[in-house]
Each structure stands twice: as C-alpha cells, then as structure tokens.
Amino acid sequence: METTRSPGLGGGTIPKPPSKAKLAAKPAVVEAVGVAKPQSDEKPPLTFRRRLVWTAVGGFLITNFLMFLRFFFPRTLFEPSSRFRIGYPADFSLGVDERFKQSHRIWVVRQPDKLFVVYAKCTHLGCTPNWVETENKYKCPCHGSGYDMEGRNFEGPAPRPMDRAHVEFDADGQIVVDIARLYSCPPGAPCQFETDPNSYLVVS
Ligand code: FES
Numbered sequence: 001m002e003t004t005r006s007p008g009l010g011g012g013t014i015p016k017p018p019s020k021a022k023l024a025a026k027p028a029v030v031e032a033v034g035v036a037k038p039q040s041d042e043k044p045p046l047t048f049r050r051r052l053v054w055t056a057v058g059g060f061l062i063t064n065f066l067m068f069l070r071f072f073f074p075r076t077l078f079e080p081s082s083r084f085r086i087g088y089p090a091d092f093s094l095g096v097d098e099r100f101k102q103s104h105r106i107w108v109v110r111q112p113d114k115l116f117v118v119y120a121k122c123t124h125l126g127c128t129p130n131w132v133e134t135e136n137k138y139k140c141p142c143h144g145s146g147y148d149m150e151g152r153n154f155e156g157p158a159p160r161p162m163d164r165a166h167v168e169f170d171a172d173g174q175i176v177v178d179i180a181r182l183y184s185c186p187p188g189a190p191c192q193f194e195t196d197p198n199s200y201l202v203v204s
Pocket of ligand 1: 123124125126141142143145156
C-alpha cells in the first residue's frame, strides 16, 4: 500500500486511497484466485442422474397403472362342465371304457344289465389309477392300491371303493353324467351306489 507524508504534522504517514484503476482490477484477482468456475464437463452426470430418477418414477407409475387396469379383467378358469352327455348305452360294449378318462376323469363300465360311471380318483391320496385290462383291475401308480372292475378296493392302502358319478337319461335317451354328484362307499358304512338308483342305469 502506498503512503504519503502529512505536511506539518511531524512527518507521519497517511495511507493513500487506492486508485480507481486498482479498485477496478480487484474483482479480476478474486476471480483468478478465489472460487473456481464449475467445469462444463460436470453437467452430463447430473443430467444422467435426473433422467435415471424420472425413468424410475415413470416406471413405477406405469406399473401401478397396469396393476390397476388388471382389476378390470378377473381371472376366470374355464373348466369343462361337471354335467355332460356321453352318448347312448349302445355306444358302449361290455367292460371298461376309457374314452372320457382324460377329459372328465371317469370310466364308463358296461355290464350285461347295467351301466355305471366310476370316478377315477384313488381313495387313498387322490391319484388317478390306471385300468389294467390284462389283470382286470384298476391299479393306482402312487402306492399300489388295486380295485376290481366295479371300483372296489382289494389291495394296497386304499380305505374304500372309488366313488361313482350320478347318471341319468335325457329326453333323447342319451346318458347324462354329473361328476359334481358322487356316490361313495364310506369305510364300515353301506354303499350309496348300491342303494341310490341314480348311481347306475338299467340297460338291456
Ligand atoms: S394314492 Fe392311490 S394308493 Fe396312494
């Protein structure tokens, strides 16, 4: 800092005010020495982060909107009807018919004087047995239960015979089966399918 002598006061010095030119030059010094200007290549990461956040928010909102729309389309399971026609008695020859096992889980059993429908579900733990024609029996593949042609258990852990389905004739004489109405033979109790007339059909 420049100084000047004060006339007539014993030689003391009074500091000179800075010139206008120096004052004007100061900001340049601060700018040069002080705060560093942000570099232009720091902006892209900030923009990328913003984009990332907005993408996440947008994805979240879209997902929730789609989930909301999903409520307008209830999940419906289209299963075959439990009540269906299987044809006329003359369509079945003596023995066990497996035509409807895959589609409706039943066997149609034709005997000389009657016809009935066995529901193909093992009474042990519910597996689907197989009809073994060479041995004249149904055999469960899970734990080995065996049933005769009428569905009566005679070997393995099955506790009782397999159920029979409701059968009746329609107005045209076709056989109608309803697997929602089953007749059973509980252990130690009389069999429903021996007493209920809708558990078999009389045929000739
Ligand atoms: S489920 Fe058939 S024997 Fe066990």
